[in-house]
Amino acid sequence: MNKPIIGVPIGDPAGIGPEITVKALKEKSIYEECCPVVIGSRDAITKALTVCGLKSELDVVQSFESMNPSPDKIYLISEETVDTCKIEYGKVQALGGEAAFNYIKKSIDLALDGKIDAVVTTPINKESLKMAGVDYIGHTEIFAGLTNTNDPLTMFEVGSLRVFFLSRHVSLRKACDMITKERVLDYIIRSSKALNMLGIKDGTIAVAGLNPHCGEHGLFGDEERHIEAAVEAAVRMGYKVVGPIGADSVFYLAYKGRYDAVLSLYHDQGHIATKTLDFERTIAITIGLPFLRTSVDHGTAFDIAGTGKASHISMTEAILTASKYSQSYRHR
Template structure:
């Protein structure tokens, strides 16, 4: 009987919380479009956290065949066809609302949606969170003490320095440094930091069920510095880190020239790449497939996936925003959710 119950539990759809993002951006539009797709309804039960009035406008603007159903508890989320289940959080004043504008009201609201989603995930009421775009200027206007999603999730899950991983058509990219200047990034390329990140990244992959293959470390300088001819970071910090990790038994290689390592990873030679700075990995994944580049925040007790595009204020409210990235974020959340149930 116990075996049967376990088998039945595995067949249950993952429950994914989706904070609708900055109300003035395209978040609500891509959410209603994504949730209206049969293939998304087939793989997950989605609970949207947001404002019913804004979601109604999004449905009207996008002309999607879906109706809204407000719920008070996650357990009320059913599987009615063409239904978007949402939990009301806060109230947007429609008299003060405008698409495509930086707004303290919207920044505060966007933060509250994320906060509620994290609370649900921390309480194990949902299996994962798939986030939508927020606007950093609106967060600042609202005096929210965080610069972005990763920092919010880190703080509200008591996770120090969460790991960002991009997945794009099977290629996985981690980031040693992210939102810092290039000058500061150079100071952060140290042997100890690389060793720490590789160990944590490999542990994160293991939790996601990725155990085969090796991680590649991207080079920093052109041709990995040509043994110090134009840059000595590879010789001084990166190569020693890789050598020590290999001696300790970790499946890692590198440094591999950044002009080839991402292509090789996309072809399946490596199970992941450690990008040394923000744009190095962003350019590689987004050039491969911009719409299907999805961010996964690892190293936390909960699973979070995210679209990797902004609020697109210039087209917000027009209904033309593409929902592919949102669909992929929900799909990956459902794919990896089982690993976070244990």
């Protein structure tokens, strides 16, 4: 098969993961780019089809080579270690966390074995994982732990805008303290290599500023001196990087094509830029794993799980993004 095979673990069955999966797999555009394979329980997929008012043939995969993908058929890697019939929609529960973890683990095994070319993840619930005794707090930690990957990078992509993050889930106060020459330089190097892994050669990275107007030479803060020193060091090493560039303009300039990516200095700085541009089409990409992983950038939406109301736009984009990069992605 010439098209990449994309594995889709369905996430927590108590959430909207199964629903957005079956909806997305009705989109003809997906089959022009890849062959999707769902990883989860038959019961959860069947229920999702019912609540969404959809019909698709379920075909348990016997041979990857013989698949003939279409919007009327869902290829399934059946993972039945948890009785999903006992899982209630919209509730934090250990069974949901256990099932979600098992589906992810199966997708990782398939990717490491070379059976699938990339993984697209659907929402899981951190509390459910904890109730199930899973020692990882979230998706990225699971993938890093089960593949022995040290600190993989997160990149957001929406349209032509790509954003890396110097820090993620820490307080704003701590994020400011993490802006050192050494850390910024390290992330410039890692982000440059990540672009190369995605097939973007000689990409230019812009580093966002932290303070208003990049501090106006110390009038509004002096953190930019660390950024400037890191950028200068990276340029001497041969990396294509500029900055700091004021955060009120750098994301727009990158979106318009001046830069190939932006290094955001903290979680919300980059999240606000991408999600304001297009919330539903903002896709998270994990780079540094032995295989490519993309993900929707929203949660389990327990409040509407089981109603069929959940939008599948982000899921469709996540699959298409995985298809776009999976065959050029090169693990270093």
